[in-house]
Amino acid sequence: MSAHLGSITGSRVQMRNLTKEYGIVRAVDNVSLDIEPGEFISLLGPSGSGKTTALMMLAGFERTTSGTIHIGEQDVTLVPPFARGIGMVFQSYALFPHMSVYDNISYPLKLRRMSKLEIDERVRRAMDMVKLPPDKFANRLPQQLSGGQRQRVALVRALIYEPHVLLMDEPMGALDKNLREELKLELLSLQERLRLTIVYVTHDQGEALMLSNRAAVMRDGRIEQVANPEALYRRPQTEFVANFLGEANLVPVEQSSEREFTLPDGQVVRSSPDISVDPSQSYLLLLRPEEIEVCAEAEAMLRGRIQSTVYLGSSIRIDVDTPIGVLTVVAKPNQSRRFERNQIVGLRFATGDAVLVPKEARAG
């Protein structure tokens, strides 16, 4: 595929104040997002967060209630899907059941009135690229393929006409775990070679962190935060993002001076200088489980009693009841060290550079 598709350069995609209403429900609420050419961006969120609706508007399957969409230089807000020059991979793969693998993949090329000879050459090369040798697979029907093979056919069919933007709607959802890992790696290498712009919708934060250059975390139709995976994980800006990406210990703190915050037990942490703090707002200290260290009681900042342990193979997950609340800790077990229920352990964590997130006002 690289020989033909090597020339692809992704387009810029811009969503401006995009809103979609169904009756009184706002599925997407004033979303703006600039996607760089060649960027792999995930729309990440729980079901009902509006991520799929946003993708459907990008594809042109849903009309926008208000707002605009640009692909490249062109305003495509009112352009029908078939004229947008996008490729799309569906969760169900959406292979045509009445067409062979070959006919499925060649369909977009036929629509583009390419010669039979060129179509044949391209389809065969593309099939080889994704390890579906044409001799064996060209004449098979979709229902004669495994899930992974169907996924590959869907991907090739969406890429063979060299679209500038590839939209993917939970494409790994129907696959088992091993296959998913393998396809993620393939997708990454494909993306690196082709420099496509990819918009990837998922509810799986691991998938989003692994694949994307940036991810937009969505909730109730709005974007909570857009950032690269590390920033989303290390410096979440909201309580929701902190909880949605990985495990989070959130400890209530009181502001005592401009950059100093007091924990419930009286100890003080200093916030990182790039976090701006609004004095009228309550804050929570974010401690990721792997940032808390189990240590000898003499060196500990905190002591606590182990409530439960879960053995995870390479690590062990411990819930510790401490004066500042129950903390989840991930520790490395070893020969000399065992963790058991009701055992008293010492804990410590860095107190400079603390990450604080605003506490959400909850109704009820």
Next chain:
Amino acid sequence: MGETANIRRIRYLLIALVALYLIGPTLVVIWLSFSTDEVLRFPPHLFSWRWYEVFLFDERWNEAVRRSLLVGSLATFLATIIGSVAAFGTARTRLPGKQIVEIFAIAPLVVPPIILATGGYSLFAKLDMIGSNIGLAIMHTVLGVPYVYLIVSSALARTDPSIELAALSLGANRWRTIRDVSIPANLPAIITGALFAFLISFDEVVVTVFLSGSLAPTLPVRVFSSLSLAVSPVVAAVSTVQIIIAIVLMCLVGFLQRWQRRWAEAVAH
């Protein structure tokens, strides 16, 4: 051991009795069709093909067959289009009033034929279309639509609704999407619906009696009227031919349904 064998024997006997009850009348008709007698009587004297010859060479019967085929084809054509479009409309769009379309599409199945016949008669009498093939075909279309609608709807419920979106994303406009994806991916169901529509028209009596006027009647109406005039075994021969046509079409339906079901498996699980 002996007891279970007895139970099994009783079970087979019951099944045989029910089967006989269901197809008995049909077997009697086939039997009568080989009669050598001048009039229908039971049991008949066997064996002759004479009534099949009458059916094949009598101009009045030929006329009835031609009319049945003409009206049937026209009604099948219209019912297939209307029923399929209604099925797609209710299954694949978010248009308001879907339930109303559904009710209208199924209604002819539950409204007694005599009511449709009366209504059709009043309407077409006003339009001076009693005895016209077009009028008859229109009424048969009404009767065939529910079958097409239900069969295509159930196929659509099983096929992946994303395939049409996929075609659009790949660059097919709406017309190409319908031509290349919507229709072929549901073709077995559409053909099945068409076969049913044809069968419905091909043995419809009540509405047809009202609407055929003084023109040559369709095949089943001709059978009906010959029964009330002179009871000739030719009607048994005609019925046997109709039974064979029905059996062949039903075999075809079975094959088409298996075909459509295999396509539904292309959806990701």
